[in-house]
Amino acid sequence: MQTLRMGDFGMTGRIAAIFAALTFSAAAAAEDLHGVWRGVLATPAGELRIEMEIGEETAVLVSVDQGGARIEASEVDADGVWFHAAFPALAASYEAELDAGRLDGVFTQGGAALPLALERGRFSDSAPDAQADPADIEMTVQSQGRLAGSLRLPDGQGPFPAVLLLNGSGSQDRDATVAGQPVFAVLAQALAEAGFASLRLDDRGVGGSEAVAPESPRDLAADAAAALSALRSRDETDPACVGVLGHSEGGLVAFLAAEAGADPAFIVTLAAPAASMRETLFEQAEALNRASGATGEQIAANRALQQAVFSAMETSDAQTAPQAIAEALEAHGLEPDAARQQGAVWGQAYALAALDLDPAPAMAGYRGPVAALLAGRDLQVLPDQTAARVEAARSGLETRVEIVQGVNHLFQDAESGLPSEYAASPHAIAPQSLETIIEALEELTAQGCPAR
Numbered sequence: 001m002q003t004l005r006m007g008d009f010g011m012t013g014r015i016a017a018i019f020a021a022l023t024f025s026a027a028a029a030a031e032d033l034h035g036v037w038r039g040v041l042a043t044p045a046g047e048l049r050i051e052m053e054i055g056e057e058t059a060v061l062v063s064v065d066q067g068g069a070r071i072e073a074s075e076v077d078a079d080g081v082w083f084h085a086a087f088p089a090l091a092a093s094y095e096a097e098l099d100a101g102r103l104d105g106v107f108t109q110g111g112a113a114l115p116l117a118l119e120r121g122r123f124s125d126s127a128p129d130a131q132a133d134p135a136d137i138e139m140t141v142q143s144q145g146r147l148a149g150s151l152r153l154p155d156g157q158g159p160f161p162a163v164l165l166l167n168g169s170g171s172q173d174r175d176a177t178v179a180g181q182p183v184f185a186v187l188a189q190a191l192a193e194a195g196f197a198s199l200r201l202d203d204r205g206v207g208g209s210e211a212v213a214p215e216s217p218r219d220l221a222a223d224a225a226a227a228l229s230a231l232r233s234r235d236e237t238d239p240a241c242v243g244v245l246g247h248s249e250g251g252l253v254a255f256l257a258a259e260a261g262a263d264p265a266f267i268v269t270l271a272a273p274a275a276s277m278r279e280t281l282f283e284q285a286e287a288l289n290r291a292s293g294a295t296g297e298q299i300a301a302n303r304a305l306q307q308a309v310f311s312a313m314e315t316s317d318a319q320t321a322p323q324a325i326a327e328a329l330e331a332h333g334l335e336p337d338a339a340r341q342q343g344a345v346w347g348q349a350y351a352l353a354a355l356d357l358d359p360a361p362a363m364a365g366y367r368g369p370v371a372a373l374l375a376g377r378d379l380q381v382l383p384d385q386t387a388a389r390v391e392a393a394r395s396g397l398e399t400r401v402e403i404v405q406g407v408n409h410l411f412q413d414a415e416s417g418l419p420s421e422y423a424a425s426p427h428a429i430a431p432q433s434l435e436t437i438i439e440a441l442e443e444l445t446a447q448g449c450p451a452r
Helices: 183-194 217-232 249-259 275-293 298-313 321-332 336-346 349-354 360-365 383-393 431-448
Strands: 036-044 046-054 057-061 071-072 076-079 082-087 093-099 103-108 111-122 135-140 146-152 160-166 196-201 236-249 267-270 372-376 398-402
Touching: 036 103, 046 111, 093 111, 103 360, 135 217, 146 183, 146 217, 160 183, 160 217, 160 249, 160 431, 183 196, 183 431, 196 217, 217 236, 217 249, 217 349, 236 249, 236 431, 267 431, 275 298, 275 398, 298 321, 298 336, 321 336, 360 383, 372 383, 372 431, 383 398, 398 431
Parallel strands: 160 196, 160 236, 236 267, 267 372, 372 398
Antiparallel strands: 036 046, 036 111, 046 057, 057 071, 076 082, 082 093, 093 103, 103 111, 135 146, 146 196
């Protein structure tokens, strides 16, 4: 069966990273395994959050990052603390052992063996409690829906320069937790130690934020504009020195917010795409496949599969796209159930709006200072190509473009750059990356903020 790798550019509930159309099969499970389990499958193309509901004689997989798709299982062998499930439709299997209240196992498909650990509870049960950290102040922002977040302040007397943090693709909590790594929580602490206030938000439908589905990246830009306004209104912040830091898709959203009149004092982007989603995902898929050992023939076949999906998307609307995409995938060998699931994900209005959205005009239109930081071992937003695009779009404007060597898409120290390394990294963000980010912010505030 072919593997469709589209990448992590999209957002959970909007666009999902696709490793394969996950179709789980399972049935009865031992009593100790009953209940709801959650875990993150780190695939070469990105991460998929999975919830598995194990009942008396049933099991259901909830693919949180693929529109919340629910797939009933049909084949399970549970013996005491051992759990085995086979998924014939994908030629895949999952084997795990119950140990200290956690299922530790391996998901195997197409010759790839991927670690998959499941713990009890739903992802919504594990949303961060902002009040648990006394350094944080709970904030809410009203946009198309209510957004909940945490304001982190430096020690001392304000008003402080402030940064709105915008996470990348996927419905993430305010800490931008990826593979168990609280990326934005660590960044917020580093910013506070350097004298910057910061606001980080739960995505729509996560934690304390309302579940209002966006129909395009411009809806997220409206959220960012509302959050910037709220951040400026705080007594603790300097209203003339409030900017945006966006990671991955968050960098695109930052420029779209500026284009819509949000007027940030500065913009920092971390591994942000500077091309359309279509072009970014073509490049990303090839890089991930090469790093995973795929042959030239496999890479070409995957590109043809992507092109079939994109062609169906560009000739459809939100009503017709799911069926058109499913038919295109079936024609390329995907099982009907898997094709329908992916059609539902990629046929959403957000995906259609994002497909050919070019960031360049918004990047060129922003007149404030910019720091575009890229990751030298990033396989999801390729650094050299992206640097050239940023320099072209920002020609003649105050712009710092820098590639941080030796780090991956999350700016962690990395060997291969594959997403499978995220969870094992000793740092949510590498110390050298934090130093570069702080240095860039200090430079930008000196340029973009009056009397600094």
